[in-house]
Amino acid sequence: MKCSAVFAVLLLNCLNSHAGGPRFRVEGQVLDPSGTPLKGIYSARGGKLSAIRRDNKNLYYDGNRWRDLSAETGKRDVRIETLGAGEFHPATWLPSAGATNRVSGYLYGNQALLAPMSSTSSIRPGITVAGGDWVAGGIPTVGNPDVFLVGYAYNVRTQETREYSWDKRTVAIAANSKGTILFRGSGNDSLADHAIGRMRNGVVEGIGINGQAWTDAMNDHDDVLITRNLGGDVHIAYGDGTVSPELGGDMVQPTDWFEGVAISNSRLALLYAGSYYFADTKGWYPIRETLEGVPANFNQSSVLLDPVTDQLYIRGYYGTNQNERYVLRANPVPEPGTLAALGLGVAAMLRRRRKG
Numbered sequence: 001m002k003c004s005a006v007f008a009v010l011l012l013n014c015l016n017s018h019a020g021g022p023r024f025r026v027e028g029q030v031l032d033p034s035g036t037p038l039k040g041i042y043s044a045r046g047g048k049l050s051a052i053r054r055d056n057k058n059l060y061y062d063g064n065r066w067r068d069l070s071a072e073t074g075k076r077d078v079r080i081e082t083l084g085a086g087e088f089h090p091a092t093w094l095p096s097a098g099a100t101n102r103v104s105g106y107l108y109g110n111q112a113l114l115a116p117m118s119s120t121s122s123i124r125p126g127i128t129v130a131g132g133d134w135v136a137g138g139i140p141t142v143g144n145p146d147v148f149l150v151g152y153a154y155n156v157r158t159q160e161t162r163e164y165s166w167d168k169r170t171v172a173i174a175a176n177s178k179g180t181i182l183f184r185g186s187g188n189d190s191l192a193d194h195a196i197g198r199m200r201n202g203v204v205e206g207i208g209i210n211g212q213a214w215t216d217a218m219n220d221h222d223d224v225l226i227t228r229n230l231g232g233d234v235h236i237a238y239g240d241g242t243v244s245p246e247l248g249g250d251m252v253q254p255t256d257w258f259e260g261v262a263i264s265n266s267r268l269a270l271l272y273a274g275s276y277y278f279a280d281t282k283g284w285y286p287i288r289e290t291l292e293g294v295p296a297n298f299n300q301s302s303v304l305l306d307p308v309t310d311q312l313y314i315r316g317y318y319g320t321n322q323n324e325r326y327v328l329r330a331n332p333v334p335e336p337g338t339l340a341a342l343g344l345g346v347a348a349m350l351r352r353r354r355k356g
Contacts (some may be wrong), residue, residue: 132179
């Protein structure tokens with residue numbers, strides 16, 4: 001009986017400590033193969049990392065080992081820009097010695113490949129995302145490779161291509177393991193000019209709230225994190241076609257402008273508006289308030305969320321030395337519901353043990 005009472009008290013304390021949003025515990029710095037702290041991380045997915053060392057060497061952690069992609073592919077300064085949800089990863093590299101403009105393509109195994117030329121122009125598409133059998137991005141403006149006018153998708157297995165365009169600029173901004181591609185079109189700061197298209201099975205459907213929306217993120221369930229960046233409200237457009245209540249609940253929204261950085265498979269929504277926040281239908285949670293174990297003199301500059309594992313990667317610096325950047329890894333602390341289920345299981349085990 002005494003053990004059960006003690007356990008109940010510990011469980012209650014744990015539940016109370018998790019009230020008010022998600023919790024994370026910092027486990028330490030992320031290190032390169034030599035044991036040296038990494039300088040930064042470009043992308044994280046399912047425990048895999050695209051990272052940069054302190055000497056500016058790009059590396060890829062495939063879940064088992066660190067890999068030098070330049071050595072494997074024979075290309076210069078290969079960098080995975082965004083980890084794909086499958087075998088293909090959007091990447092860039094330098095075409096020759098002394099070059100400054102990077103080539104955009106994708107990685108497959110130890111090959112660095114270019115997407116086929118556009119069927120409607122003589123311009124090579126840039127690849128920004130990948131999922132399932134698809135790589136996707138946009139067809140850039142002549143003379144300006146950073147401005148995309150037409151959204152582009154290419155199925156590496158079947159060699160099908162898709163091109164989509166709204167009134168203004170269109171580009172693929174997210175992809176998932178199902179092969180769903182998320183396109184975003186925008187012309188200017190007018191909300192009426194924004195559009196979102198979700199491509200499933202090669203067909204694009206428009207999504208949003210009253211036809212107006214902005215987005216940067218989608219998870220493996222086809223859920224899309226929607227921000228109306230001039231209207232201010234934030235929602236999740238679920239894969240089944242329904243839309244969540246406004247995120248934040250009754251709490252006062254910190255700002256009327258957000259970027260949706262990421263939405264994980266557990267529907268953890270990470271947003272940015274001058275600083276980083278988590279959000280659900282109950283409230284807004286500044287990142288710093290969700291973290292346990294951050295060194296007192298560590299100054300956060302950016303945050304990455306692994307959409308599969310819910311791990312956080314926090315880039316920043318110690319004290320005032322902004323020239324020396326480091327990355328901390330933070331693991332999610334189980335939510336109260338999970339802890340309660342665990343508690344019930346342990347309590348049942350204790351009862352059985354006493355009966356025995």
